[in-house]
Amino acid sequence: MDAIINILPELNKAFFETIYMVGIAILIALLIGMPLGIILYVTDNGLILENRFIKSLAGIITNLVRSIPFIILLVFLLPFTNLLLGTQIGPTAAAVPLSIAAIPFFARMVESSAREIDRGVIEAAVSVGAKPWTIIKDIILPEAKPGIISGLTITIISLIGYSAMAGTVGGGGIGDLAIRYGYYRYDNVVMYTTVVVLIVLVQVIQFSGDFIAKKINKR
Amino acid sequence: MVQGGIGMIDIRQVNKIYPGKNGKIAAVSDVNLHINKGEVFGIVGYSGAGKSTLLRCINLLERPTSGEIFIDDTNLTNMSIQELRQARQSIGMIFQGFHLASSKTAAENIAFSLQVAGMPAKKRHERVKELLELVGLADKADHFPAQLSGGQKQRVSIARAIANNPKVLLSDEATSALDPSTTKSILNLLKKINEELGITIVLITHEMEVVKEICHRCAVMQDGKVIEEGRTYDIFSNPKNDLTKKFIETILEFNIPKELMATCTGTLVKLQFEGNIANEAIVSDMLQAYPVSGNILHGKIEYIRDEPLGIFIMELLGKSDAIKEALAYLEKRMKQVEVIQHGRNH
Numbered sequence: 173m174d175a176i177i178n179i180l181p182e183l184n185k186a187f188f189e190t191i192y193m194v195g196i197a198i199l200i201a202l203l204i205g206m207p208l209g210i211i212l213y214v215t216d217n218g219l220i221l222e223n224r225f226i227k228s229l230a231g232i233i234t235n236l237v238r239s240i241p242f243i244i245l246l247v248f249l250l251p252f253t254n255l256l257l258g259t260q261i262g263p264t265a266a267a268v269p270l271s272i273a274a275i276p277f278f279a280r281m282v283e284s285s286a287r288e289i290d291r292g293v294i295e296a297a298v299s300v301g302a303k304p305w306t307i308i309k310d311i312i313l314p315e316a317k318p319g320i321i322s323g324l325t326i327t328i329i330s331l332i333g334y335s336a337m338a339g340t341v342g343g344g345g346i347g348d349l350a351i352r353y354g355y356y357r358y359d360n361v362v363m364y365t366t367v368v369v370l371i372v373l374v375q376v377i378q379f380s381g382d383f384i385a386k387k388i389n390k391r
Numbered sequence: 392m393v394q395g396g397i398g399m400i401d402i403r404q405v406n407k408i409y410p411g412k413n414g415k416i417a418a419v420s421d422v423n424l425h426i427n428k429g430e431v432f433g434i435v436g437y438s439g440a441g442k443s444t445l446l447r448c449i450n451l452l453e454r455p456t457s458g459e460i461f462i463d464d465t466n467l468t469n470m471s472i473q474e475l476r477q478a479r480q481s482i483g484m485i486f487q488g489f490h491l492a493s494s495k496t497a498a499e500n501i502a503f504s505l506q507v508a509g510m511p512a513k514k515r516h517e518r519v520k521e522l523l524e525l526v527g528l529a530d531k532a533d534h535f536p537a538q539l540s541g542g543q544k545q546r547v548s549i550a551r552a553i554a555n556n557p558k559v560l561l562s563d564e565a566t567s568a569l570d571p572s573t574t575k576s577i578l579n580l581l582k583k584i585n586e587e588l589g590i591t592i593v594l595i596t597h598e599m600e601v602v603k604e605i606c607h608r609c610a611v612m613q614d615g616k617v618i619e620e621g622r623t624y625d626i627f628s629n630p631k632n633d634l635t636k637k638f639i640e641t642i643l644e645f646n647i648p649k650e651l652m653a654t655c656t657g658t659l660v661k662l663q664f665e666g667n668i669a670n671e672a673i674v675s676d677m678l679q680a681y682p683v684s685g686n687i688l689h690g691k692i693e694y695i696r697d698e699p700l701g702i703f704i705m706e707l708l709g710k711s712d713a714i715k716e717a718l719a720y721l722e723k724r725m726k727q728v729e730v731i732q733h734g735r736n737h
Contacts, residue, residue: 292490299450300551301479302507310503314494390535391493 175361182349183362187369189263190345193338194331197270201278201327206320208234208275209282210308220294220304234276242334245269246341266343270331278327285319286312318389325381329374336370346370396427398464399591400449400559405458407444407615418444419455420615426593426608431585433606433623434595435638441615442595446561449593450482451475463558480508483552483590487564489544491536497547498523498532504554522550526580542573546580553584560584562594566601578604599642603627603695611635624695628665628727643702645689647731657686657708658734660718663727664692664701673724674705681717683709704731 208230214220215227240248246269253268254260293315297307313320336347346366354363407419419441426432436442447453449460451467460467467478491500498519505515523529526546536544545565552560562581566574582605585592596602602609602623610620611634619632627643630636652659662674678685690703707714714734722728 290488290490292486292488293492295452296484296486296490296548296551297492297503297507299452299479299482299484300504300507300555301476302503303476306507310506311492315492317494388494391537 175359176365179353179362179365183346183365183369186344186346186349186366190332190335190347190373193263193267193270193335193343193345194328196264196267197274197331198324198328200271201274202324205275205278206282208279210286210312212279212283213286213312214304214308218291220298220307234279237272237276238280242269242273243337243340245273246337250341261342261344263344266335266338266341266345270334270338273334274327274331277330278323281323281327282316282320285316285323288319289315318385318391321381321385321388325378325385328377328381332370332374332377396430398425399428399430399462400424400426400432400593401459401461402426402445402449403459403461405445405448405455405460407441407448407453408456417441417615419448422458422615422617424610424617424620426591428591429585429589430607431581431592431594431605433602433609434593434612435597435599435602435609436595436612437597440612442612443563444615445612446563446593446595449559449561450479450484452484480504480555481557482559482561483555483557484561484563485545485548485552485565487567489536489541489548491544491548491551493536496533496535497528497539497543497550500536500547501550501554504551508555518554519550522554526550540573541569542577545569545573545577549577549580549584553588553590556588558591560590560592562592564596565594567596567598574598574601575604581605599638603642603693605696607696611638624666624698624700627693627695628663628700642693643691643700645691645702645704647688647704651688652732655688655706655732656735657706658714658718658730659688659732660705660707660721661727661729661731662701662703662705662721662725663729664699664703665726666698666700673721674703677717677720680720681709682713683707683717707734 211226212230212234215223215230249269249272250260253265256268257265259265289312294307294311297311335343335345336350339345339348339351342348346369350363350366353359354366402422402424405419405422406417409416409418422445434442434445444453448455451460455468458468462478462482465478467475470478492503495503501519501522502515505518510518519532520529523532526549528543528546528550531539531543536547539547566577569577578601581592584590594601594606606623608621609623609626610617611632612618613634619626619630619635626635627639630639674685686706686708688704688706690701692699692701707717711734718728718730
């Protein structure tokens with residue numbers, strides 16, 4: 173028990189570091205990944221902005237990033253992070269590879285949620301003379317919203333997992349804590365504590381995500 | 392209004408060819424149709440006949456491989472995409488699957504059309520209310536599609552389609568997913584829209600019942616071609632093509648049971664009464680004028696858009712000379728008299 177109390181300040185710091193780096197990555201995923209996902213969808217065959225070139229380009233970039241294992245991406249991006257932030261350690265630095273990984277991950281989530289929409293609904297919007305942007309804004313996004321929320325939940329949870337790996341290269345966060353105490357010092361108490369914290373965190377996120385997705389789903 | 396009316400839709404030499412695995416497939420080939428202003432025009436055919444593709448060519452949801460589409464004398468086929476979007480606001484469309492946005496309420500689905508047409512948000516509310524009343528859903532404004540029945544969903548989609556006062560309404564099997572009584576009420580709504588708002592309606596269907604109920608004129612399609620076209624009444628009373636006959640039979644055909652045929656000794660005739668002739672007492676005149684007696688074995692009067700079309704099967708009994716004369720009399724006064732079975736032991 174004493175061991176846990178002793179570790180509390182550090183655990184608290186690690187917890188917020190994890191939230192911080194995952195938060196940044198999610199923000200970037202929403203800002204870049206969501207539009208990318210929509211582009212992947214609307215440029216597909218028979219859709220409102222069908223464009224084979226853009227579709228393949230966006231698809232290749234997405235797959236390229238997704239095919240690199242995160243632990244490798246982490247190391248691979250170190251020079252880039254250094255260039256961007258002037259440092260390669262700390263949670264802000266860890267947020268860079270996390271964001272890069274989150275973009276294509278979330279983009280595919282958005283794309284597959286959009287695919288769930290009955291194409292007839294989009295066709296009906298085309299038949300009243302709606303512009304592509306109006307269709308994206310007022311039909312595709314609201315219709316795909318429950319799926320996007322679920323996708324966001326999955327992305328957040330995956331990123332929490334990834335953030336633990338970021339700990340190995342000095343990124344901070346709960347993963348970093350677990351490795352420092354649990355792996356290097358054989359301190360099982362800290363290790364179990366972090367596992368419990370992670371389990372609770374993931375459960376809370378999954379539960380909230382499911383709840384919101386269900387609440388806004390009118391289908 | 393029906394024949395020689397003012398043109399609204401002009402389909403000229405339209406072809407739609409898809410690349411297929413075994414060469415090109417012509418979904419629509421060489422179709423020419425002229426649809427008049429204020430008309431309800433039906434396109435009938437089995438699935439795969441190309442009727443849906445043809446309908447989708449009218450608002451260019453499918454671009455014809457060749458040919459031209461004119462609506463109210465404007466050529467849609469050479470418009471820019473912006474012009475086409477503008478033009479589509481005056482061509483409403485409804486679908487078999489309703490295609491309502493599930494995340495929007497009935498009112499919001501309708502308001503979407505108005506928003507697209509650039510109506511300010513303040514005015515939309517009023518218009519949506521008006522439209523919901525028109526389609527009989529004034530109390531369902533805030534319901535989501537999932538909370539509505541099939542018929543109600545179709546009403547919302549009709550309101551959405553006519554929100555911007557279109558000239559034309561295209562209906563893609565709009566009643567095919569509905570039960571018979573709902574179908575009837577939706578057809579009545581379409582009829583009302585056609586008569587009260589003067590919107591020209593083009594509908595495709597595989598149900599002859601729909602054509603019979605509301606179409607002024609219709610065309611029959613097979614293998615991408617229009618094989619017969621004309622006033623609905625003429626198509627029903629005098630179908631030329633075999634396929635057309637098959638479609639008509641779904642409404643008008645009835646067979647006398649074989650056992651009954653076998654017991655009949657007299658001459659069996661099938662009489663077809665058209666229009667006002669239905670009111671005349673031809674049969675009773677015949678029975679009084681000639682020494683024959685008649686038995687009605689079967690009879691049916693169908694109303695093709697309010698015009699009666701009657702078919703009767705009668706057994707005529709009497710001396711063969713008298714029957715011959717009686718038949719000659721009937722043939723003189725009626726268009727269609729068909730002897731199904733000649734009398735025996737006379």
